[in-house]
Amino acid sequence: MVDQNSPSPSVYDFATWEPVLRLLRDSGATEQAAPSIRVAGRIGRGSWSLPLRRRLPPPGRAAQVEDMRDETKAVERVQSALANAGVDDISFTAEISPDGKTALRLLGQSPAVESGIGTPHPGALILVEGAVPQPWHCLPDPVPGAGPAPSADPVLLERVLSERLPDAIGATEAEISAAEARLGVTLPEELKVLYRVTRSRWEDLGDDYKAAERACMAVGCELFALDDLYIADASSRPCLWKFAAMEAVVTPADAAVQGLVGSPGWIAFGDNGGGDRLAVDLTPGPRGHTGQIIILSHEENIGASLVADSLTDLVMNQHSKRDAGSGGDQPSAVAHVNIRSLPSIEAAAHPGLEVLSIGVWDAEPLSLAPVTELPRLRTLAAYPDTLADPLEIARLTTLEFLELGPAEWRLLLDAGAVPRSLLAAAITVHGNQDPLPIVAIANDILALWDRPQIIQTVLDGDLGPTPKP
Numbered sequence: 374m375v376d377q378n379s380p381s382p383s384v385y386d387f388a389t390w391e392p393v394l395r396l397l398r399d400s401g402a403t404e405q406a407a408p409s410i411r412v413a414g415r416i417g418r419g420s421w422s423l424p425l426r427r428r429l430p431p432p433g434r435a436a437q438v439e440d441m442r443d444e445t446k447a448v449e450r451v452q453s454a455l456a457n458a459g460v461d462d463i464s465f466t467a468e469i470s471p472d473g474k475t476a477l478r479l480l481g482q483s484p485a486v487e488s489g490i491g492t493p494h495p496g497a498l499i500l501v502e503g504a505v506p507q508p509w510h511c512l513p514d515p516v517p518g519a520g521p522a523p524s525a526d527p528v529l530l531e532r533v534l535s536e537r538l539p540d541a542i543g544a545t546e547a548e549i550s551a552a553e554a555r556l557g558v559t560l561p562e563e564l565k566v567l568y569r570v571t572r573s574r575w576e577d578l579g580d581d582y583k584a585a586e587r588a589c590m591a592v593g594c595e596l597f598a599l600d601d602l603y604i605a606d607a608s609s610r611p612c613l614w615k616f617a618a619m620e621a622v623v624t625p626a627d628a629a630v631q632g633l634v635g636s637p638g639w640i641a642f643g644d645n646g647g648g649d650r651l652a653v654d655l656t657p658g659p660r661g662h663t664g665q666i667i668i669l670s671h672e673e674n675i676g677a678s679l680v681a682d683s684l685t686d687l688v689m690n691q692h693s694k695r696d697a698g699s700g701g702d703q704p705s706a707v708a709h710v711n712i713r714s715l716p717s718i719e720a721a722a723h724p725g726l727e728v729l730s731i732g733v734w735d736a737e738p739l740s741l742a743p744v745t746e747l748p749r750l751r752t753l754a755a756y757p758d759t760l761a762d763p764l765e766i767a768r769l770t771t772l773e774f775l776e777l778g779p780a781e782w783r784l785l786l787d788a789g790a791v792p793r794s795l796l797a798a799a800i801t802v803h804g805n806q807d808p809l810p811i812v813a814i815a816n817d818i819l820a821l822w823d824r825p826q827i828i829q830t831v832l833d834g835d836l837g838p839t840p841k842p
Contacts, residue, residue: 382450382451382453382454382457383454383457383458384451384454384455384457384458384460384463384479385458385479385830385832386454386832387475387477387832387833387834388834389450389451389454390451390465390467390477390832390834391834391836392443392446392447392450393414393416393423393447393448393450393451394412394467394469394475394477394834394836395447395836396423396425396443396444396447397410397412397414397423397424397425397467397469398410398412398469398836398839399839399840400425400426400427408470408471409468409469409470409471410468410469411466411467411468411469411807412424412466412467412469413464413465413466413467413493413805413807413808414464414465414493415462415463415464415465415489415491415492415493416448416451416452416455416462416463416465417452417455417461417462417463417488418452418455418456418461418462420462421448421452422491422492422493423444423448424805425444427441427444451463460482461482461488462482462488463479463480463481463482464479464480464489464493464494464495464808465477465478465479465480465493466478466480466493466807466808466809469836471838471839472838473835473836473837473838473839474833474835475833475834475835475836476831476832476833477831477832477833477834478809478829478830478831478832479829479830479831479832480493480495480808480812480827480828480829481827481828481829481830482827483819483824483825483826483827483828484825485498485499485500485502485819485824485825486498486499486815486819486827487499487613487614487615490613490615492802493808494800494802494806494808494811494812495800495808495811495812495815495827496613496614496615496799497613497614497615497774497797497798497799498797498798498799498815498818498819498824499614499796499797499824500795500796500797500798500818500819500821500822500824501796501797501822502824504773504796504797505607505617506614506617506618506620506751506752506773506774506796506797507727507751507773508607508617508620508621508622508633508634508675509607509608509612509617509634510607511607511622511633511634512633512636512637513631513633513636513637513638513656514624514631516656516657516658516659516661519657519661519662519663520662520663521561521662521663521664521683522662522664522665522682522683522686524682524683524685524686524691525563525662525664525682525683525684525685526683526685527562527563527565527566527685529685529689530563530566530567530684530685530688531566531569531570533688533689534566534567534570534571534591534592534688535570537587537590537591538570538571538587538588538591540584541570541571541577541588542571542572542574542577543568543569543570543571543572544568544569544571544572544599548568548572548599549565549568549569549599552568552599552600552602556602556603556604556640557604558604558637558638558640558655560640561640561653561655561663561664561684563653563664563683563684563685564640564642564653564684567592567596567642567684568599571588571596572598572599573588573596573597573598573599574598574599574600575598589646591688592643592687592688593687593688593690594642594643594644594645594646594651594687595643595644595645595646596642596643597641597642597643597644602640602641602642603640603641604635604637604639604640604641605635605636605639605640605641605650605652605669606635606636606637606639607633607634607635608635609635609641610634610635610669610674610675612674614774614797614799615776615799616674617674618728618751618752618754618773618774618776618797619707619728619730619752619754620634620674620675620707620728621675621706621707621727621728622634622675623706624658624659625658625659625703626659627659627660628658628659628660628661629657629658629660629661629662629665629679629693629695630654630657630658630661630665630667630676630677630678630679631656631657631658631661632658632675632676633675633676633677634674634675634676635669636654636655636656637656638654638655638656639652639653639654639655639656639667639669639677640652640653640655641669645668647671648671649668649669649670649671650668650669650671651666651667651668651669651680651687652666652667652668652669652677653665653666653684654666654667654677660695661679662682662683664683664684665679665680665681665682665683665693666679666680666681666682666683666684666686666687667679667680668680679693679695680692680693681693682695703725704723704725704726706725706726706727706728706749707727707728707730708720708721708726708728708729708730709721709730709732710729710730710731710732710734710739711730711731711732711733711734712732712733712734712735714732717739718731718739718740718741718743718744719743721743721744722743722744722747723747724747724748724749725749726744726747726749726750727749727750727751727752728750728751728752728754729744729750729752729753729754730752730754730755731753731754731755731756731759731760732756732759733756734756734759737761738758738759738760738761739759739760739761740760740761740762740765741753741760741762741765741766741768741769742765744769745765745768745769747771748771749771750769750771750772751771751772751773751774752772752773752774752775753766753769753772753774753775753776754774754775754776754777754799754801755776755777755778755781755801756778756801757777757778757779757780757781757801757803758778758780760781763777763781763784763785764784764785764788764790766785766790766792767785767788767790767792769792770792770794771794772792772794772795773794773795773796773797774795774796774797774798774799775791775792775795775798775799776798776799776800776801777800777801778800778801778802778803779800779801779802779806779810779811779814782800782814782818783814786814786817786818791818791821793821798818800814800815809829812827812829815827
């Protein structure tokens with residue numbers, strides 16, 4: 374850690390970065406024939422990504438914290454400076470000459486650019502302030518005639534819970550009314566019964582972990598306190614554009630749960646202990662029941678799975694046996710064209726196509742002609758060198774998200790052919806490409822929408838001569 378008695382380091386002082394730069398230079402992580410060494414990385418407050426060649430531990434011993442002591446100490450100096458500056462993370466690139474003369478470039482954050490994932494390259498570019506992908510705008514469809522499951526039984530539910538939790542402190546009607554006012558929704562009767570038996574506040578348990586465990590077993594999940602209930606709508610499920618733009622809301626006619634990002638009728642009330650949220654569903658799918666219990670996976674960006682037909686069933690450990698719905702033979706709204714999925718763009722094209730992803734491809738480059746007239750195509754992501762004519766993209770007038778390689782973006786920019794319908798964009802980078810040309814392309818794209826640029830700060834310094842081997 375940084376010495377607490379020393380002045381706080383500044384993220385814009387070369388001295389703050391010297392330990393990291395020396396490690397990168399001396400580790401031999403970047404072997405280049407050129408006289409100068411080029412390195413790049415990213416450091417955030419809680420993580421970092423550096424191209425270091427770490428020494429392997431001795432045979433028969435696992436890696437130890439001590440093996441990374443120098444790296445950790447060097448990174449913590451930068452992290453302390455980031456915290457002092459109120460910066461979440463920062464990317465950098467440096468050119469280091471053999472005599473130690475170093476040009477360090479810090480790539481500042483822009484409110485229009487999402488953080489990259491484990492790389493120094495910029496993440497998605499938000500071209501319209503506050504824009505979110507189309508699935509995050511979708512609201513539930515009405516399902517006329519939907520009602521509670523036959524198994525929903527508030528009287529049985531209250532009796533069983535009271536027997537299992539005889540010492541629990543229940544919520545008052547005033548507390549339940551306050552929760553409804555805060556959420557803006559009337560709680561279903563089963564959920565009211567649950568909290569009338571136990572309001573599930575930690576302080577009510579008196580730090581008794583056994584009592585907390587009994588409560589989990591009684592209900593079938595880690596129950597939230599009444600004060601912590603929340604509406605699991607789309608805003609409660611944020612996602613980076615790069616991933617969110619690849620999703621589509623689809624609800625088959627035989628589905629029990631609507632395939633939404635979130636819903637104003639999903640009341641989250643518990644956790645399965647692994648980060649997945651359980652919710653009461655008041656906006657079920659065509660074959661669902663009002664008040665059914667669903668689970669939202671923390672590993673998925675969209676959709677939910679049916680757990681039980683009612684809260685009574687959940688407490689009685691009667692999980693639903695209904696499937697999620699097949700969707701029949703309907704073509705997918707999300708299509709992947711690559712060497713292992715669809716064999717052509719023609720095979721992907723249909724009027725309902727929303728997302729087209731072109732991945733690893735070892736045949737002739739592909740034409741976008743089969744999809745240029747599709748009315749709902751909003752996302753195109755294409756690996757570098759997979760398109761026969763990237764300028765065909767100009768004919769895709771409904772795109773809101775576009776992800777391309779640097780060369781394809783440069784071609785569109787130079788031709789003035791970047792679709793102005795875009796809300797966000799991304800640059801695909803493979804390998805250890807120099808971040809500076811990528812940042813230049815990103816700034817050119819941002820400039821078309823008059824969005825804040827990625828600012829470079831250049832710091833010159835001297836690391837001293839490279840140590841002899």
